[in-house]
Amino acid sequence: MNPRVEKIRQLLSELESEVAARPRGDLGFSALELPDIIGEVVDDLQPILTAHDAAFYWFLFRHSIAKDGNPQIRVSHSTLRRAVVKSSYTDAEENMISFGKVQDTLRALEEIGAIQKLGEPNRQGTLYRVLIPDEIEACRRFRAQRMAEETELFPLSDNGAHKRRMQVFERDGYRCRRCDKQLTRFTATMDYMKSPEEGGDESAENLVTTCAECNTRGPNKLS
Ligand SMILES: [Zn+2]
Known part of the structure; x- marks a missing residue:
């Protein structure tokens, strides 16, 4: 093929993937969110993947979100x-998995919703978006199931504290109950309605979602 035509095709392909990527409005992830996201991947995504899928997901994650917060990667x-x-x-020197295995694994990750193809391949590879468990329907389903069983699975781990925390956040719609600020699972904190000194307990009824400012300022400090 004429090299100029080839070059134009490549540029068009790049443009196409950029346009495909843009309207998604990805803001990226911050370093502060990373520990929570990693926790979610281990808790809610990895158990529903095969070992191969998991290795591929972690590789793509490491070179996108974990690198600079940008969930897009061309590979x-x-x-x-x-x-x-x-x-x-094989134990050959150049020990590579097959082309077919790569295709099957990427397809499996796409089907589960862990990655999204954002354009057609060009010379540098294919543009993908790596999704986190909050954005993956299968993970949200698995999480609900896991949280329902959590007390049985980990009876001594944290006394159901994590489950209760999530229940409180969900009930309050991730909004600060003192100033009404919209929060996320990453920025929400919890506080007592009635402090332990006043006889308040650890039940969900006595706990409220607060923003960090209201929590620090409030009389009943609880992180
Ligand atoms: Zn507040």
């Missing part, structure tokens, strides 16, 4: 064949 099949995991079928 080629040949990179994924070499850089993620070895094949268990």
Whole structure:
């Protein structure tokens, strides 16, 4: 093919993927959110993936959200064949998984909603968006199920404190009950309605969602 035509095709393909990516309005993730996101991936995504899918997801995550907060990554099949995991079928020096395995794994991650293809491949690879468990329907379903069973699975871990915390946030719609500020699972904190000194207990009825400012200022400090 004429190299100029080839070049134009490539540029068009790049433009197309940029346009496909833009309206999504991705703001990216902050470093402060990273520990929580990693916790969610281990709790709510990894248990519904195969070992291969999980290795690929972590690789894509590491080179997108974990690198600079941007959930988009352009990656080629040949990179994924070499850089993620070895094949268990050969101990050859150049030990790569097959092209088909890469395709199958990417398809599985797309089907579960863990990644989204944002455009057609160009010479540098294909543009994907890496999603976090909050954005993945299958993870939200698994989380609900996991939280219902949590006290049985981890009876001694934290006495159901995490479950109660999430219940309080969900009940209050992630809004500060003192100043009505809209919060997220990452910025919400909890406070007592009635402090323990006044006889308040740890039940969900005695706990409210607060923003960090109202929590620090409030009389019944609780992180
Ligand atoms: Zn507030």
